[in-house]
Amino acid sequence: MKRKLAVVLASGGMDSCVTLAEAVAGGLEPALMHVQYGQRTQRRERLAFTHIADHYRVPAERRLVVDISHLAAIGGSSLTDPAEPVADGRLDALGVPRTYVPFRNGNLISIAASWAEVLGAESIWLGVVEEDGSGYPDCRAGFIRAMELALRLGSGGGGELRIETPLIALDKAGIVRRGLELGAPFALTWSCYREEERACGTCDSCLLRLRGFQRSGTTDPIPYR
């Protein structure tokens, strides 16, 4: 029997890797979308994406790399503005951090919806996490449900498209544990906002990742400085 298609957003990071592992475990055939938006570590993230896609034997016609570097031109984020350094993380900081790219997930979901409609995919999978302390407004469940409604009302495919966010209520330790159960290839993933050879270990993204592995009682397999 032919497997149903799912568009999975794969950044190269650990959250989207576990999300992909969930879609595969659910019997779906993944189509992987990777987005470059002029972020500092985009070469390294794309390499991680390729390694993960190879691991899951995703054929070339089910991989889509999209350049949305117009978001860099629009500005507003330290991830895309070369003049603004990425600050060391502070997990207790309040409000929207400077690494926020305005309405990034709205843009990503919209592109995924265009592709899903052409492919005839039934769902879009995102590794967003509401409770990871990063404070991004476009990772909240309410936003995801509103976008899903917009997809159903605004797409031509018959209005059946779902958005799946299996990690949304987990913390990083929970994601590590779930990824280990599913055999997600953490060694192939990349999370650091700042470096491309060995992870810095001190940016927001590294701090969250390291704490997740620590709290789950396991060791992160990637190299740190």
Add this chain to the structure above:
Amino acid sequence: MKRKLAVVLASGGMDSCVTLAEAVAGGLEPALMHVQYGQRTQRRERLAFTHIADHYRVPAERRLVVDISHLAAIGGSSLTDPAEPVADGRLDALGVPRTYVPFRNGNLISIAASWAEVLGAESIWLGVVEEDGSGYPDCRAGFIRAMELALRLGSGGGGELRIETPLIALDKAGIVRRGLELGAPFALTWSCYREEERACGTCDSCLLRLRGFQRSGTTDPIPYR
């Protein structure tokens, strides 16, 4: 007193030109966003955009041209696929036409939302028309309201962003009449899906435009073949 900023999507066509005229008449300062997505007539549409922006004296820092030709790579539309000709229009045709770009307005609104947040704009203006017979699902009022909710829940700007669609309930004749009242520069606009020198007069877009001018009892000022 400083005028409030509005991001207006300006395709170079007559509907978005009248929408811009409405925003200006409402006392707002327009920031114009123009999108290229690999469509056949993109050079001509961009020229019309520039003429309209000049007409309204919009400064360079309030003009944004975005390339989303990844939508062409995704395919699914005769507007972006060079192998598929644009068919002659039939205004009585049912269903979603082949000139549909999957979830195009979802993509456009998402980019506009990113820019609006950076600019501090209070609203996004779109020239969508529900009743123009074109059958695009992402021109319906329900879709627009769902996207507005997604913007409020998913953006970092405080959740005040509105989506304004002043033409949504009008027909083409009504748009022509309203544009004439507002002094919209119809002679600078371009609507044809097929040609760049003189409009073809036979594609969907030309047929709708010509019928609108005819029913409003006026003459379209642009040249036809």
